[in-house]
Amino acid sequence: MASLSLDGLTKRYGDNAVVKSVSLDVSDGEFLVLLGPSGCGKTTTLRMIAGFVPPSGGSIRIGDTDITRLPPWKRNAGLVFQSYALFPHMTVAENVAFGLEMRKTPKAEIGPRVAEALRLVRLDGYGERYPRQLSGGQQQRVALARALVIRPDVLLLDEPLSNLDAKLRLEVRLEIRALQQQLGLTTVMVTHDQEEALTMADRLVVMSEGSVRQVGTQSDLYERPADLFVADFVGRSTMISGVVTGPGTFRSDGGLPLSCQASSAEGPATIALRPERLTLGAAARGLDNHAAGTVTFVSYLGALLDVHVRLNATDHVVVQIPNRSDGQVPAVGDTIEVGWPASACLVFPREAA
Structure with missing residues (x-):
């Protein structure tokens, strides 16, 4: 295993920069997730690391080795595709062995290493089956075994759970995380699913329009978002537009005076409120x-x-709010008190939106 470093990584198609000078350091054994909406550049970044997309600028290093211009098969990076990309005419064992054969691994080593990889993903005894005879979750595990069998320095996961149903996604993401920790694999995963990212990552990278908006732990991004985009994208927030009128004071566009703990300069701003920080009923007063x-x-x-x-x-x-067992919940049309502490207000200058 090894660390991974991106320095000023850029990709342009003509005048359009889809990845803009991305610099990241992934520690040995760390699970890093690239999170962002469709089209933000996260998959292009992953494919540049894998070697399938040539960068327009910047560099990529695994450990002390610059791999920026190396072909994919010389990077020792295992990639799990969104579509699994299994060969339908090959058995499970043949699919898993493919990467070893391309690397000219001695035949005597291939069998034991394939068996080891299938054992790791709990598919012992499935080697002679074909992909069409497997469930979606089992095909996912075969794709993972194929990436692991080459004993990669870095494991790359491209939306690996997007083709699974909701229940299976939960099971497989926990399995992948446990296996990554067991093997100590340096891993980079791409997803647009916040729950996946928050569950699996050691650190997250939020991307938008080809740029990194914030890097940090789950609590960093949720409790201390760097800007309004991150506050809106990670977790859920209610947005209230208005004006900062002085130190710790804010007036909404609807005329609501609010207290906050921000030291933002006076001027147009937006407050983000996490829904669990608000209180209903008499306690709000x-x-x-x-x-x-x-x-x-x-x-x-x-x-x-x-x-x-x-x-x-x-x-x-x-x-x-919690779903109370006594069944006493607010009903549509009720008039109700709402309150929240000043510390719940995340204040961002309007131009940060």
Whole structure:
């Protein structure tokens, strides 16, 4: 295993830069997730690391070796594709062995290494089956075994769970994380699924329009987002537009005066509020910010409820509360108190939107 370093990595197609000077350091054994909306450049970044897309600028290093111009088969990076990319005419064992054969591994070594890789992904005894005889989750494991069998320095995962149903996604992502930790593999994964990213990563990289917006742990990005894009993309937030009127004071576009702990300069700004930081009912009156509102919608989420409350013609908030066993939940049309502490207000200058 080895560390991975990207320095000023850039990719242009004509005048269009789809990846803009990305610099990252991934520690030996770290699980890093590239997270962002479709078209943000995360998959192109991963494919440049793998060697399938030539960079327009910058460099890529695995350990002390510059691999920027090396072909894919000389990078010792295992890649799991979104579509699995299994050969339908080959058995499971033949699929897993393919990378070893391309590397001219001695035949005497191939069998034991294939068996070891299949054991790691819990597919012992499946070697003679064909991909069409496997479930989606089993095909995913074959693709993972094929990447692991070459004993890669870096494991690359390109939306590896996107073709699985919701229940299977949960199971397989935990399996991948446990296996990565067991092997100590330096891993980079691309996803647009926040829950996957938050569950699996040691650190996350949020990308937008080809650039890195923030790098950090789950709590860094959720509790201390660098800008409004990150606050909106990671987790859920209610946005209230308005103006910072002085130190710790804010007035919404709907005329709602609010207290915050930000030292933002006076001027147009947006406040982001996490739904679990808000309180409903009489307890709201003792908080820094509180107002009466009307319930407009209630979303049933099983153990939780999302209560949508309109505070005035312009401002509304979403409050997340436990689903109480006594069945006493707000109903649409109810008038209800809403409150939150000043510390819950994440304030961003309007130009950061």
